[in-house]
Amino acid sequence: MNKCRKTFTVAILAVLSTVQSGLSAQSFDAKSSSSGDIWIAGRWSVEVDKVDPGTVSLDPAFAAAIYENLLDELAKTKRFKQVFRSGDRGAGGAHDLLILKTTVQHYTPGSETRRAVTTVSGATKLNVRSELCTPQGKVVLERVVNGNVRFFGGNLRATHNLARNVADAIQHSPLPQPEPALSESLH
């Protein structure tokens, strides 16, 4: 008799847990899809321009690393519909395109050995001005961002930190709504 009761209880619990998990999955799906639609409706695409070293004598590896890390970090934010490389032919047809221009303002070359020996000196420091512009040249967003490596890691890690900070600044800044395409406005 006891065994029968136990089996019954276990069965009820199993059924309840199945129903509950099904319901929660449904609600999660509905939430993500609806929020996703709203998000996509107002999203821009972005083209990352080549890093401008300005008047600073920047190691070419640093310029390339900033550019590549920016592409990675901007894609991670999911703020943009598409992230294009500089010169990508696919970006030409996009009506909702912003161009990210990065100009290096200050660069302090550090030394990993000095950091390892002294801890307090040898930091690699980067300071850039990031601008999000429309293809017509109108600046939508402008930020001055730093990227440093002070303790652990190689010098190129500063470029990763910088790109992450730029992406973070863009993610937390309000952007205007992209203008609808001609075909969309006709509908």
Added chain:
Amino acid sequence: MQRSARLLVRPGRICMLSVVWYSASMFAQSPGATGPAHVTHILGFEDIPNNAGGELSIQEDGLEFRRSQGPAARISTRSIQNVSLGSLDKQVGGVPMALGRAATPFGGGRVIGLFSHKKYDTLTVEYADTNGGLHGAVFQLDKGQAELIRNKLTKPVAFGDQK
């Protein structure tokens, strides 16, 4: 006496001829190809993960990066827009060595850090992919190797200027 001298000279001639023939055959097999250099891909090369080790070689039609496992990645020399050099001073040993330095008592880690560094060359290759998108690939090479590769890559033939 003369005959014995001739007998001694003959093997030398045979050796020299065989060396010349062997080197000529080597050049005939791979005109324009360069021996691979062991490099670390830091970032930027399409389809290759960051910090992957492999062999970088210049082929007749492009630059090839081959890992020990997996397929090779190749870019056409025509797509290369710029090649530049740089230098990098890095601590050797990675994370285990850094932890070891941190754990060494009486500031011994700092002394180890003073000697456990190595200078590398960096080779930055800017190229356009099939869509025209710019890539900036950075490779880390042993000191002195990057210039050799840059010189080979920037020959007029390497950029498709075969006039």
